[in-house]
Amino acid sequence: MNAFRLLPVILAFLLLGAHFLRSGQSGLTVISGLFPLLLFIRRGWIVPTMQIGLLVGAILWIDTALEIIAFRRASDQPWIRFVVISGAIIILTASSALLFRLKSIRERYRAEPSSPAIASAFILTFTLLSIVQLKVRLPMLLMERFLPGFGWIEILLLSVYSAWITGKMLDPAQTARWRKRIWTVFTIVFFSQLALGLLGLDRFLMTDTLHLPVPAMILAGPLFRGDGFFMPILFGATVLLVGPAWCSHLCYIGAWDNLASDRTRKPRRLPAWTHTTRIIILTVIIVVAIALRLAGASITVATILGAAFGMIGVAIMLIWSRQIGVMTHCTAFCPIGLLANLLGKLSPFRLCINDRCTDCGICRLSCRYDALNMSDIKRRRPGLTCTLCGDCLHSCTDRALEYRFFRLYPTTARAVFIVLVVSLHAVCLGLALI
Numbered sequence: 001m002n003a004f005r006l007l008p009v010i011l012a013f014l015l016l017g018a019h020f021l022r023s024g025q026s027g028l029t030v031i032s033g034l035f036p037l038l039l040f041i042r043r044g045w046i047v048p049t050m051q052i053g054l055l056v057g058a059i060l061w062i063d064t065a066l067e068i069i070a071f072r073r074a075s076d077q078p079w080i081r082f083v084v085i086s087g088a089i090i091i092l093t094a095s096s097a098l099l100f101r102l103k104s105i106r107e108r109y110r111a112e113p114s115s116p117a118i119a120s121a122f123i124l125t126f127t128l129l130s131i132v133q134l135k136v137r138l139p140m141l142l143m144e145r146f147l148p149g150f151g152w153i154e155i156l157l158l159s160v161y162s163a164w165i166t167g168k169m170l171d172p173a174q175t176a177r178w179r180k181r182i183w184t185v186f187t188i189v190f191f192s193q194l195a196l197g198l199l200g201l202d203r204f205l206m207t208d209t210l211h212l213p214v215p216a217m218i219l220a221g222p223l224f225r226g227d228g229f230f231m232p233i234l235f236g237a238t239v240l241l242v243g244p245a246w247c248s249h250l251c252y253i254g255a256w257d258n259l260a261s262d263r264t265r266k267p268r269r270l271p272a273w274t275h276t277t278r279i280i281i282l283t284v285i286i287v288v289a290i291a292l293r294l295a296g297a298s299i300t301v302a303t304i305l306g307a308a309f310g311m312i313g314v315a316i317m318l319i320w321s322r323q324i325g326v327m328t329h330c331t332a333f334c335p336i337g338l339l340a341n342l343l344g345k346l347s348p349f350r351l352c353i354n355d356r357c358t359d360c361g362i363c364r365l366s367c368r369y370d371a372l373n374m375s376d377i378k379r380r381r382p383g384l385t386c387t388l389c390g391d392c393l394h395s396c397t398d399r400a401l402e403y404r405f406f407r408l409y410p411t412t413a414r415a416v417f418i419v420l421v422v423s424l425h426a427v428c429l430g431l432a433l434i
Helices: 007-022 026-040 046-072 080-101 103-108 115-135 142-146 150-171 173-196 215-224 228-251 253-262 273-294 299-324 328-333 335-346 362-366 374-378 410-430
Strands: 351-352 399-404
Touching: 007 026, 007 046, 007 080, 026 046, 026 150, 046 080, 046 115, 080 103, 080 399, 115 150, 115 410, 150 173, 150 410, 173 228, 173 253, 173 410, 215 228, 215 299, 215 335, 228 335, 228 351, 228 410, 253 299, 253 328, 273 299, 273 328, 273 335, 299 328, 328 335, 335 374, 362 374, 399 410
Parallel strands: none
Antiparallel strands: 351 399
């Protein structure tokens, strides 16, 4: 019976697909045909997702109708019958969104407290990737490179993936586990595509040209070349949105350091001199990159130096991070990590320690970024190296750790943060080209 009642929804999307097919937009035709398949997912977040999809479809029909009516009137062609037909389609599409208010449909897609956040993650991921698909001339999605028009299928799959992961991450008891899993998945996808690119499959490279996958090169590369500021801009925009979470969710190298530090159960404190060392390393990277450019050094020399810097970082992970249980590459060596910590102060997201804290220090055991030492806990705020990873929240039985975002309630602030960071993760996963 529910399937019968949802037929107008399916018909609305199929009519939209027919419109795109007639206008030669095969990719949008595919996505319109696939969107009704979401109805098989019996979760509450499907309702707002489908309703927004139908309302967007109605707006597209209105825009198309107005354009065609104006053209027909200007060319003195009959247009009344078209108004009737297009009006019926617009009413069908918009009113189909109201079907989800029926009791039987609501019971099928029972609402949950997390439904709005999960739906938001789906919609945000879908929107961001759609903008890339429609506006960027170079095909950025992998499926689009091999099968033109099929990038929309990848967008739909990544949007569903984003919704699924958001549901997992919203549970504080599962946050740390799933954050590490998806971070590892991202680095595997990234470096698998790099390996395939090195084997000569140019479609796995962003511009058919290999770029050195060392985080420091995000800054040093453009300073040396004098152009190619895409990655610094992307990094800066991400940091403004989610603060230093770049380092705990989106960095393609950081997952290695995380795996290395997890080999030791109890993290130890970093020496005080590492804070000064980070500043020195960042300064040296900037000075050397500019000096190489002014000296007219070849790209080969710069690449060798960049690769050597990257190998030193890997050695630090394998030796130091494994020994002390702290992500020493990210917190004491990587210049991009320091930039993320500093620029992250511009983001309104914060991880705070409230007055329920008893100074027990148990949260230290879950922090691999050396940001919850006793001195930090007594000051009631994590240290500079905090990346908002959220691994510590579940460890505190007093619920003294919480996210803050302007005047939002802490649980709402955390939900907003997770929606943003998971959506960015899914987008980066889809665009993990080097």
